[in-house]
Amino acid sequence: MRERVLLHVCCAPCATHPVNVLSADHDVTLFFSNSNISPAAEFERRLCAARELAARMELPLLVDDYDHDLWLAEVSGLEKEPEKGKRCHVCFRFSLARTAAAAEAGGFDGFTTTLTVSPHKSSPVIFGIGEDFEEFKAVNFKKQDGFRESVRLSREYGLYRQGYCGCEFSAVPPS
Ligand code: SF4
Incomplete structure (x- = not known):
């Protein structure tokens, strides 16, 4: 029997390959759970892209508060803290904890x-945090050139791709 898995979606482009x-x-x-995103209008824009992906892939989408x-x-x-530093580790744990709670509430297998991706x-940092949650599945979506594939698919699908990680403290790339 196929397992039911809840996939935390940080954004639609990153979700394509996974x-x-x-x-x-x-x-x-x-599972779109991204309270880290600022401002709220950006959250809505990324959620809209996640809804587009869910419709295209014919997959159910749950949206966290x-x-x-x-x-x-x-x-x-x-x-x-710099990007990739301690703030990001806390941010990962925040999202994983909410996803773990939603997975348990929904009776998912993991x-x-x-x-x-x-x-x-x-990935090792994310896996280290995930170890604290019993139902976490350590899947390294970077494998098989995963990131490049996610970029290719998101372009093909015409999905909105943001220019910064998410919070107001994220590094904004030079324009
Ligand atoms: S830059 Fe901000 S939104 Fe991105 S992982 Fe770090 S804390 Fe989270």
Whole structure:
């Protein structure tokens, strides 16, 4: 019997390749949980792209509450940390904890996250945090040139791709 897996979606472009990998032998439900994103209009824009992807892939999409104030309280004191530093580790744990809770509430067999597809996010760090959650599946979506494939698919699907990670403390690339 195929396992039911809840996939934390950090954004639609990053989810493209992981959806294909996981769907080969799991029943996948998408979980958009991104209270880290600022401002709220950007959250809505990324959610809209996630809805487009879910419709295209014919997959169910669950949307978590957006509570940026709660997220800010969680990373309080770490605002000046560089990207990939301690603030990001707390941010990963915040999203994984919410996904774990949703997976348990929904009776899923396990959960994982699209975060590992990005070359800007350390898979070992994410796996280390995931170990604290019993139902976490450590899937390294960087494998098989995963990031390049996610970029290719998101272009093919015409998905909105943001220019920064998500929070107001993210590094914004030069224009
Ligand atoms: S830079 Fe990205 S991963 Fe790091 S805290 Fe901000 S939103 Fe989270």
